[in-house]
Amino acid sequence: MQVLDSFLARPEDWRYGYELSRETGLKSGTLYPILMRLEKHNLLEARWVTTDPGVPPRHTYRLTPDGLELAKEKLAEPARRVALREPTPNEG
Amino acid sequence: MESESAIRQAAVFLLDSAIRIAPRETRDWGQAMRVELQYVEGSFASLMWSLGAAAVLVKQALVDFFMPGPKQVPPGRGLFERSISLRRVALAVLGTFLLATLIFFAAPPFRQGLRVSLTAWSALLHATDANQQPELRALARRAEGRQDPEGMVFVAARLEDPNESARLATEAVRLDPSLIWAYAVVAARHPDLAEAREWIPALERWDSRNALFYLLTAEFIDRDDGVAPSPAEPAKTGTLSRSPAWQGAMSAAFASPEFDDYSDRLKELDRNVVRRYRFNDPFTIVWGEEQGTAWPAGDSQQFARSLLQSGEALEAAGDDKGAGQKYWTVAGFGQVVDFQGHTAFDHWAGTILQSMAYRRLRGLTARQGNASEATLFGYLAATFDPVKGVHARAGDERVFGVETCGRNAAVLQIASLLMLVFFAIMVTTGAILIAAGRRGGMAPGGGEGTLGGGDTAATARVGGEDTAATVGAEPVKPAATVLAMASAVGFLISNAAIYLTYRPYWYIFQRTILKGDRSQARDLLDFLLSTRVLPGLTLFNNIYLPSYFWTGIVLLGIFGLILILLRHLRSRARIDAPRHSAHVP
Numbered sequence: 001m002q003v004l005d006s007f008l009a010r011p012e013d014w015r016y017g018y019e020l021s022r023e024t025g026l027k028s029g030t031l032y033p034i035l036m037r038l039e040k041h042n043l044l045e046a047r048w049v050t051t052d053p054g055v056p057p058r059h060t061y062r063l064t065p066d067g068l069e070l071a072k073e074k075l076a077e078p079a080r081r082v083a084l085r086e087p088t089p090n091e092g
Numbered sequence: 093m094e095s096e097s098a099i100r101q102a103a104v105f106l107l108d109s110a111i112r113i114a115p116r117e118t119r120d121w122g123q124a125m126r127v128e129l130q131y132v133e134g135s136f137a138s139l140m141w142s143l144g145a146a147a148v149l150v151k152q153a154l155v156d157f158f159m160p161g162p163k164q165v166p167p168g169r170g171l172f173e174r175s176i177s178l179r180r181v182a183l184a185v186l187g188t189f190l191l192a193t194l195i196f197f198a199a200p201p202f203r204q205g206l207r208v209s210l211t212a213w214s215a216l217l218h219a220t221d222a223n224q225q226p227e228l229r230a231l232a233r234r235a236e237g238r239q240d241p242e243g244m245v246f247v248a249a250r251l252e253d254p255n256e257s258a259r260l261a262t263e264a265v266r267l268d269p270s271l272i273w274a275y276a277v278v279a280a281r282h283p284d285l286a287e288a289r290e291w292i293p294a295l296e297r298w299d300s301r302n303a304l305f306y307l308l309t310a311e312f313i314d315r316d317d318g319v320a321p322s323p324a325e326p327a328k329t330g331t332l333s334r335s336p337a338w339q340g341a342m343s344a345a346f347a348s349p350e351f352d353d354y355s356d357r358l359k360e361l362d363r364n365v366v367r368r369y370r371f372n373d374p375f376t377i378v379w380g381e382e383q384g385t386a387w388p389a390g391d392s393q394q395f396a397r398s399l400l401q402s403g404e405a406l407e408a409a410g411d412d413k414g415a416g417q418k419y420w421t422v423a424g425f426g427q428v429v430d431f432q433g434h435t436a437f438d439h440w441a442g443t444i445l446q447s448m449a450y451r452r453l454r455g456l457t458a459r460q461g462n463a464s465e466a467t468l469f470g471y472l473a474a475t476f477d478p479v480k481g482v483h484a485r486a487g488d489e490r491v492f493g494v495e496t497c498g499r500n501a502a503v504l505q506i507a508s509l510l511m512l513v514f515f516a517i518m519v520t521t522g523a524i525l526i527a528a529g530r531r532g533g534m535a536p537g538g539g540e541g542t543l544g545g546g547d548t549a550a551t552a553r554v555g556g557e558d559t560a561a562t563v564g565a566e567p568v569k570p571a572a573t574v575l576a577m578a579s580a581v582g583f584l585i586s587n588a589a590i591y592l593t594y595r596p597y598w599y600i601f602q603r604t605i606l607k608g609d610r611s612q613a614r615d616l617l618d619f620l621l622s623t624r625v626l627p628g629l630t631l632f633n634n635i636y637l638p639s640y641f642w643t644g645i646v647l648l649g650i651f652g653l654i655l656i657l658l659r660h661l662r663s664r665a666r667i668d669a670p671r672h673s674a675h676v677p
Contacts, residue, residue, distance in 0.1 A: 018128040021141075028125055029144025036121055036148075046124075058131075059124030 003034050004071040007063045014049065014060035035061060043067030069078065099135040103142035110146035154181045157212050179525050182576040186522050189580040196587045204372055204601070208664035209508035211375070212626045225251060228376065231369055232260055241268040246365040248274060249358060250380035254282035262287065270299050271361075273354040276308065280353070280387045283311045291390040303348035304387060310341040310395075311388040312325025332576065336642065342395040346425040353387055355434040366605055374601045375620040382435075382617065389441040392429075396422045400452055407456060415456060423449035426476075440478065454647050492615045500593055501622030507589035513649050514583035520653050521576035524660045527574075572660070 002024035007015065021031050038044035045064050048057040063071060107129060111122035112589030125145035132138040196202045228247050235243025241264035248260035261278045264271050276295055279288035289312055295305050317335060359381055366377060422445055430442025454469035475481050492500075600616045603609040 016128065016131070017124060018131045018141075021128075028128075028141045029147045032121060032125060032148050034146065036118075050469045056127050058127050059120075 001075065003031065003038075004063075004075060006066070007061075008071050008075065011063060011068055014047070014062050016058055016060055020061070038063075038067060043070060097135075100138050101130060101140040103135075106139075107142045110149040110153075111266065113153045114149040115152055118149060118152040118156075123404065151181070154185075179528060179573055182573045183522060183525055185577050185580050186518055189584045192584055193587050194478045196591055199591060201595045201598035202587070202591045204374065204598055205590045206505060206508060206511075207372060208232075208374065208594065208597075208620065208623050209504040209590060209625055212505060213509065218459050225253075225376075227254075227371075227373055232256075234369060235365075236260075236263070239267060240368070241265070241271055242361050243362055243365050243369065245271055245274040245277075245358075246371075246380075249277045249281065250376060250383075254285050257282055258285050258287045273357055276304055276354055277358060279308050280304075281383065283308070284316055295403070299350075299352070301348060301350040303345040303351045303425070304353055306341045306345035306348060307387055307391060310338050310345065310391045313338040313341060313448065314388075314391065323410060335500075338391075339395075342391060345392065346395065346399070346421050348425075349428065351428045351432045351438070353433065353435065353438060355381065355438075359616075363606055363632070374605070375624070376621060377605055378617050384575060389437070392425070392441065393448075396425070396448055400448060401483060403452060407459075412456060412460065416453070419452045420451045421455065423453065443481065444478045447473055447478060447481065450476060477546070490614045490618065491612050492618075494618050497615055497618040498622045500597075501619055502627035503542060504593045504623065505627055506589060507586045508594065509645075511583060511586040511590065514586060516580045516649065516653060517575060517579035518583055521572045521579065524572045524656070527664075572656070575656070 003020065003026065005021045006020055015032065017028070017035070020026075021028060021036075024031065026034075035044060035046075039046055039061075043064055044061055044067055046059055046061050049060050050057045104126075104204035107122070107126050111119055111126060122145070125141070125148075129138055129141055129145070132141045228250055231243060232247040232251075234240075235247065244260040244264035244267075248257045248264065251257040251260070257278050261274045264274055272294065273290070275291035279285065279291055282288065288308070292305050292309055292312075295302075299305070313335060317338070355480045362377055362381060364370065371377065399418045399422050403415040406412075406415040406418065425443030426447075427443045427447060428442070430439055430446060433439055433442060450469045450473035454466050454473055457469060490497075597616055597619050600612045603611075604613045604616055
C-alpha cells in the first residue's frame with residue numbers, strides 16, 4: 001500500500017526504484033516483486049531513460065490509468081474497514 | 093575506504109551473478125536493480141540492496157527451473173491471482189527430489205544396500221522376528237508352489253527350524269533324487285534331527301568313499317550319548333571312554349579316501365536359486381553358505397589326538413612302524429580334508445590334523461637318526477601350524493580389511509537412518525505447506541495473493557530481507573519452507589551415500605554369489621556381519637546403552653516433528669482469528 005500511496009502522491013511523475021525504496025522504506029527484495037507484479041497486470045508502466053551521457057540508463061515507473069484507479073479504490077478500502085470495525089464512542 | 097569499496101564490489105558481483113542465473117524475462121528487472129545499485133548511498137546499504145535484489149532473481153530462477161513454461165496472466169483474471177510462491181517452489185523441490193530417489197530405487201545396488209542397512213534397525217525396533225526367517229519361508233512357499241527342488245534345498249540349508257528344514261529336504265530329494273547330498277548339508281546343520289539318522293545309509297550307498305557320513309554318524313552317536321563338543325573346540329578328554337560305535341565310525345572316516353562337504357554343489361545351487369527367484373538378501377545367502385557345510389571337526393581332532401597317543405605308546409614299546417602308521421593315518425586324513433575340502437573351515441580342520449601328525453613324525457624320525465626326514469617333517473609342521481603357519485590365513489584373505497568394512501557398515505546404517513528422518517520431515521513439512529496453500533486459496537476475499545487484501549497479507553523474511561509484501565503476499569511458512577528444502581537436499585544426499593557406500597559390496601556380491609569368484613567373499617561377510625550390529629554397539633558389550641541411545645535419537649526426531657506440528661496449528665489459529673473478526677458486522 002505504501003508503494004501505491006507513493007505513486008499517488010505524484011501520479012504523473014516517472015519514478016526511480018531507489019527513490020521509491022527510500023520513500024516507502026521498503027527494501028529491494030520487497031519493492032521489486034510489487035513493481036513486477038503491477039507491471040505484469042498492466043497497472044504500471046516502465047521505461048528506460050538516459051539521465052547523463054555515458055551513464056547507464058535507469059528504469060523508471062509510473063502507474064497506468066488503470067493502476068491509478070485501482071490504487072485510489074484500494075487506498076479508500078482500509079478507511080471504510082476501520083469505520084466498520086471500530087465504531088466511535090458516540091455510536092456505542 | 094578500501095573496505096567500503098570491497099563491500100560495494102561484493103554487492104555488484106552478487107547481483108551480477110544473480111542476473112546471470114535469472115530467467116530471460118526477469119533479466120530486465122535485474123538490470124534495473126543493478127543500475128539503481130550505484131545510486132544507493134553507503135556500502136552496507138548497497139550490500140543489503142544487492143542481497144534483496146538477488147533474492148528476487150534467485151526465486152524467479154527457482155520458479156522457472158522447477159515450473160518451466162510461460163506464466164502469462166490469463167485475460168480477465170486480475171492482480172488478485174496467486175503468484176507462484178516459494179511455498180510452491182519448495183513443494184516442487186520436494187517432488188523433484190522424491191522423483192530423483194525413485195531413480196535410485198531403480199538401481200539394484202541401492203535397493204539391496206537399503207535393505208542391508210535397515211537390518212539392524214529393524215531388529216532394534218523388533219519390526220520383524222528374524223528367528224522366524226520370514227523371507228526364507230516365503231521363498232519356500234514359492235518353491236513348493238513351483239515344485240522346484242533346488243529352491244527347497246536353498247531354504248532347507250538355511251532354516252533354523254530343523255523339522256521344516258528336514259521336510260523341505262525330503263520333498264526336494266523326492267522330486268529330484270540327484271539332490272540327495274542336501275541330506276548331508278541339513279544333517280550337518282541339524283544333527284539332532286531323527287530323520288538325519290535315516291538319511292545316512294542312503295548317503296553312504298550314494299557316495300561310499302566320502303568320509304563326511306562317518307563323521308556325521310560319529311556326531312549322532314555323540315548326541316545320543318549326551319556328548320556334544322562344539323566343532324571348533326574339541327573336548328580335551330581322551331577317547332577311551334567313547335563308545336565302540338563312535339570309535340568305529342571315526343576309524344572309517346580316517347580310512348576314507350575322499351572328503352566332500354558338498355559346499356561346491358550348494359554354491360552352484362545358490363547361484364541358480366538367487367537368479368531364479370531374484371532373492372535379494374546377501375546375508376542369508378553368504379552366511380548360509382558359511383554355515384551350511386560346517387561338519388563336526390571337533391570329533392576328528394579328538395580322534396586324531398587319540399591315534400597320536402596310541403602311536404606314542406607304540407613308540408615307547410619300540411614299535412616304530414606301528415607308531416608311524418598311526419601318525420600317517422592322521423596326516424593322511426588331514427591331507428584329504430585340506431586338499432579335497434572347498435571351504436576355509438575344511439582347510440583349517442585339515443591343517444590342524446597335519447600339523448599335529450608332522451610334529452610326531454619329526455620326533456620319530458629324529459629319534460631314528462634320520463635327520464633329513466626330521467627336517468622335512470619339521471618344515472611341514474611349521475608350514476601347517478594353524479596359528480603361525482603359511483596356511484594359517486588360508487581362505488581368510490581380505491582386501492578391504494575388517495575395520496574398513498565396519499566403518500562402511502556404520503556409514504550405511506547412519507545414512508539410512510538419516511534418510512528416514514529426512515523423509516519424515518519432508519512429509520510433515522510438505523503436508524504443512526499444502527495445508528497452508530489450501531487454506532489461503534479458500535480464504536474469503538481472495539486471501540492468499542491479493543492486492544491490498546489487507547487482513548490476510550503477510551510478509552516472509554528470507555536472509556533478513558522481506559521477500560513478499562502487501563502485493564502478492566501469501567501465508568508463507570518460512571520455517572516449513574526452509575526445512576522442506578533442506579530435508580529434500582538431505583534426503584537426496586543420504587540416498588546417494590547409501591548407493592555409493594554399498595555399490596562396491598554389491599559388485600562383490602555379484603562376483604561372489606553369481607560368478608563364483610570368492611576372492612573378496614571374506615570382505616563381503618565382514619561387511620554384512622557389521623551391518624547386523626548398530627554402530628557403537630561393539631563399544632558397549634553386553635550393555636544396552638546403544639539401544640537406549642538410538643531409541644533416544646528416534647524419540648527426539650518424533651518430538652521435533654510434534655513441535656513443528658504444534659507450531660503450525662498455533663500459527664493457523666492466529667491467522668484464523670482476524671479473518672473471522674473481519675466478518676463481524
